Amino acid sequence: MSRALVVRLDSLGDVVVCGPAVRAVAAGSASTTVLAGPRGAEVARLLPGVDDVEVFDAPWISAGAGPVDPAATAALVDRLRGRFDTALVLTSFHQSALPTALLLRLAGVPRVAAVSTDFPGSLLDVRLPEPADAPEPVRMLAVAAGAGYALPPGDDGRLALVDGLPPVAGLPDRYVVVHPGADAPARSYPPERWRAVVLALAGRGLPVVVTGGPDERALTSVVAADHGVDLGARLTVAELAAVLRGADAVAVGNTGPAHLAAAVGAPVVSLFSPVVPALRWAPHTDHRVILGDQHAACAGSRARVCPLPGHPCLAGVDPADVVEGVARLVGVRA
Incomplete structure (x- = not known):
């Protein structure tokens, strides 16, 4: 071989x-x-x-x-x-x-x-x-x-990660994850709206863990405020995957952790900017809710900075719709 x-x-x-x-x-x-x-x-x-x-x-x-x-x-x-x-x-x-x-x-x-x-x-x-x-x-x-390579028998082609992810201390017994960051401004839901999502989820009695990359500590602090567990800039990729694997649902933009969540089997609410097509790049999972105007004028532009005033494809998403999406997905893996 x-x-x-x-x-x-x-x-x-x-x-x-x-x-x-x-x-x-x-x-x-x-x-x-x-x-x-x-x-x-x-x-x-x-x-x-x-x-x-x-x-x-x-x-x-x-x-x-x-x-x-x-x-x-x-x-x-x-x-x-x-x-x-x-x-x-x-x-x-x-x-x-x-x-x-x-x-x-x-x-x-x-x-x-x-x-x-x-x-x-x-x-x-x-x-x-x-x-x-x-x-x-x-x-x-x-x-x-x-190129001549096929999946072995029994492999269904889903996204997957290895077992044995590292444990992360300090998590609630049950929780949902909000990951507010994204690689490009055009794919970002406004921070104040993310903060409203966290507040509303906490108001429903759903413990919230807020995650973010190494350069997103300020963002996660604002979004988590006093209503979520802030793990921004504190996790390795393997630890982030472990946190996502344990979540009842994940709310996230069009960014790498959305695919990471799908790979560990977490249900995903995807706030998806159509600058790239959702058909190709939405989280590849059976348990997902996609929010955002997929027919906005920016669709397919691959823009990193929104070319339209007011960022309508995502800024128009009501935080209540994000919360309802999370509520629909909590428990689907049970």
């Missing part, structure tokens, strides 16, 4: 939705390594089937990577050389796999597969078409299938 490398170089949620594809590769390989960006490396280690993780900040993928660093790219090539028989490069529809494929060729990887609408020359052995419109985990699994 081959030694396989699966590449996904962007962020946390992008890596999570590749989980089924990674499991398919692992089922047909002796070992499976994931090459991830800095924002996706932690969660890559939580995907079933992953034996090792390499990290590289690719300037053709990551907006914050800066200019191409010849020393860093040479170091990556040296780390990969001679270790893999095959590589599968997974990308979103707006990204090119070819710069990565070039580095893999320089590292001597003999078989490279990826989607490419551009002519790849000798960079790809398996050139795959862009998969049909579908949820992103389904699309990535289709790419893996095109």
